[in-house]
Amino acid sequence: MKDYLIVGSGLFGSVFAHEANKRGKKCLVIDKRNHLGGNVYCENIAGIQVHKYGAHIFHTNDEAIWQYVNQFVKFNNYVNSPVALAKGKLYNLPFNMNTFYQLWGVKTPAEAAEKLQHQIEQYGVPNPQNLEEQALSLVGKDIYDILIKEYTEKQWGKKATELPSFIIKRLPVRFRFDNNYFNDRFQGIPIGGYNGLINGLLDGIETLTDADYFADRTYYDNLAEKVVYTGKIDEYFAYEFGQLEYRSLRFETELLNQPNYQGNAVINYNDADIPFTRIIEHKHFEFGTQEKTVITREYPQNWTPEKEAYYPVNDDKNQRIYKQYRTKADTIEKVIFGGRLAEYRYYDMHQVIASALKTVKNEFQNQ
Ligand code: UDP
Known part of the structure; x- marks a missing residue:
């Protein structure tokens, strides 16, 4: 009998397993895929680490989290500086002096601020209620029309007026010539790929791939005293409060x-x-x-149960449904729910790790 059955070998499950194992607990980590690592898994194609389930760029402001991951793998000094192709022109992201110059020809922060302020006064609203209003209030109409509206509606398959504003708060606005997408102190890609991080976390822990928890739930539940479940929370409860909405992706990869x-x-x-x-x-x-x-082209698509659930759609309707699941989950002592799918949160990697470490702290507070 194990102490913990961990369903899902992504970052939440792997961090939990590592910490439990360190405290002398016996763990079994299972994953329905034929490999470990969840969506950070990398596939080696022609000597290149391919981020098979979408690009993952590690960044955090939290020194403890940075040190935590650096125990297992060394990180390079990659800095994410995406470029946007819109209406035939290239623009630097995030919105910074380079972007403002490319858009309007403005050369100083004062000129850029004046231009932005003018647009924000014209199109912004005092209390933004949705992504469109939030964007117009943050960066005005030119940037919204060229760089935000169409991308966002394509990404989410919804009108920007129907999307929650927090999605766009992720994008910084900067009056410096600085194309670093993130504001965090620490950033990089694990040298040799993310599998090194997962292998380090799961070193010495029993794992099983191609193991579908829902194919034989009673069998798996009986293997351990407690379960750490990192899959979709609505699926765990057989969708009894309705299906949560996700956004999926299709990847087209070419060598x-x-x-x-x-x-x-x-x-x-x-x-x-x-x-x-x-x-x-x-x-x-x-x-x-x-x-x-x-190269990989990333096509957003509607989620249906046979597709991968990449992004939770955290609008009011889905949040209400999630709350019902969460309330029920909190009553089940034998099961710990955590990670992007079980918490229904649009998490970055460092946030998933923080959540797992917090869970570990609660679980082992007396040890
Ligand atoms: N976004 C945008 N234009 C861009 C890039 C991002 O409008 O060129 C918006 C879009 O709404 C997207 C959000 O910013 O959903 C977050 O994008 P990011 O690339 O940071 O998120 P990821 O998909 O990598 O989690």
């Missing part, structure tokens, strides 16, 4: 016989008439010098 396709790891395609949102050129995450390159 190309050329060393450099687009000169950057991430190029966003912001226009509505192009069906993908971005092309990832994986080698640039690790400054690769291979003769070939691998």
